[in-house]
Amino acid sequence: MITLAVDCMGGDHGPRVTLPACRRFLEQHPDAQLLLVGQSDALAGFKHERARVVPAAEVVGMDDPIEVALRRKRDSSMRVAIEQVKDGAAQAAVSAGNTGALMAIARYVLKTVEGVDRPAIATQLPNAKGGATTVLDLGANVDCTAEHLLQFAVMGSALVSVLQHVDGQPDPNPTVGLLNIGEEVIKGNEVIKRAGELLRSAAESGDLNFHGNVEGNDIFKGTTDIVVCDGFVGNVALKTTEGLASMIGGFLKKEFARNPLTWISALFALPVLLAFRKRIDHRRYNGAALLGLRGLVFKSHGSADELAFRHALSRAYDAARNQLLQRVEARIAHAAPLLNSVAATVVTPA
Template identity: 70%
Template sequence: MVRLAVDCMGGDHGPSVTLPACQAFLEAHPHAELILVGRAEALAPARGWPRCTLVEASEVVEMDDPVEVALRRKKDSSMRVAISQVKPGEGGQAAADACVSAGNTGALMAVSRYVLKTLQGIDRPAIATVMPNQKDGYTTVLDLGANVDCEPEHLLQFALMGSALVSAVEGKAQPSVGLLNIGEEAIKGSETIKKAGELLRSAANDGHLNFYGNVEGNDIFTGRTDIVVCDGFVGNVALKTAEGLASMLSSFIKQEFTRNIFTKLAAIVALPVLNHFKKRVDHRRYNGAALLGLRGLVFKSHGSADAFAFEQALNRAYDAARNRLLDRVHDRIVETLQALPSTDEAAAPGPVAKTA
């Protein structure tokens, strides 16, 4: 059995979305259990559900709450209580295998990091999700907003965590990794990107990564690599741009097919194709971003997600827990970092000459 803890109060819509999604998820996954966390009155409709446990929390982290409020003042929030279900207890066993929340991203990352801590060898957790590509598959992109400024070592860690994620969930032994840049040539990009490229190539030469090289923004959608690594600022802009472009294209197509009676008749003929196109670019199908690098599995849903989208986030958390993602990330990080030269050693100054 895989057990998921769900912050039912998070997001723009709260229980009106999370509860129907949880009910649909339970019906589709007979080997799953849910721990629903929220205010007692909000969870009332779920009383008596099979394979479901209700845990009360008296507070809610609002979408506009500062991180400080979520971390220090609202200690009995549904978000924090749900995350705590993933933390191992005195016996070393956690109540849940993974946590899912649609709450405030900054608050979710801060509380998760405080409650669960990071894995040894990981300086900063990263947000990773999938984006559709032309090969009728997915490209995993990270980081998507957790870390605005990154050092080269952080990008290496993101690559290792992303590789473990794809390997665990998609069953690819050596997924390919691309470093997002303004050109494919190794001489292009900022000093941070150049240094990150050197670290990634070194890890690849030692057999710890399948590093393809630099990739550009369009390569996310061509599917040139399984994973694309970038800092959180660039990743978040790329994600929001892609979602906006998909919505705009869908809107344009709808406008063109409803201009007059002839285009409406054409739309009827093309309806199967249009429905398939809509399904492929529907960002709700890709909802559910993993917060990688923590000592527990936490998944972030879009705050504006509807029931269908939130169910997809539950599916991703379920797949990650079932495939032991946490253990795989830990093993790959430990193996690689032990083989790489210490950052402190590389930065250590040489002998100091004595003066008279």
């Protein structure tokens, strides 16, 4: 039996979306049970033999500063959900609440895995091969050292090796690309060049399957299973593509709505447009993993609808079922000699 703790109050829509998603999720996963965390009256209507309410009086707002979420709202649904993981009552927590607060609380409550300096956020994006590319970090760390990038690569490999691909089975030895501005090893700034060296060493010691440098377009080409970058670059890349996708969607709608004739052509093209939309539907990729913590936490998009939130629950379920936490710990421990030699080097004054 897999138990997930769900922050039912988080996100733009709260229980209106999270509760129906929980119900469908329970129907689809007969060996799962849920701890529904939130304000009792908001959750009272939900009855299911494999779900029970864990009360939490407060809610972290989408705009709450991290300090408020962390210090003042100690009985928030977000925090109580994470505490379920710490206490062993649940194997993973899922929240659609604000990312900064979720990371801060998760880090405070759960602490990081031995050998990991900084947790990272990993998400999946659809690629031209019909699969998904896992990208990390996506905003948790604005200034990364080469060593952090190596840790991200190791943790990302553990994640991809347990998650069900959108199409197909998990890959035990996924490929890793280092995001750069050219494929040649001499490209990039000093941090990137050094990270390239570390990743090559890690590949030699069998810690990961390093492909080499990749460029921005490789994320959507699907050149590698995993793309590693610092949180600043990752966040910009992700949001830029969101902007482009939204502009393209808007243009298409506008062009089809231009006049009665284009409306009719839209009707003819509808099956194709729907198939196309399904293919790049971001809801199917919802559920980012917070990696490097001593417990599993998954972050749903704040604006997730029922389908999207259900996908985030499934992500967390897959991760818990396939013991992601233990795999991250084992992979980090295996890479410890390399990470330690790095740490020793880092101690030497620059």
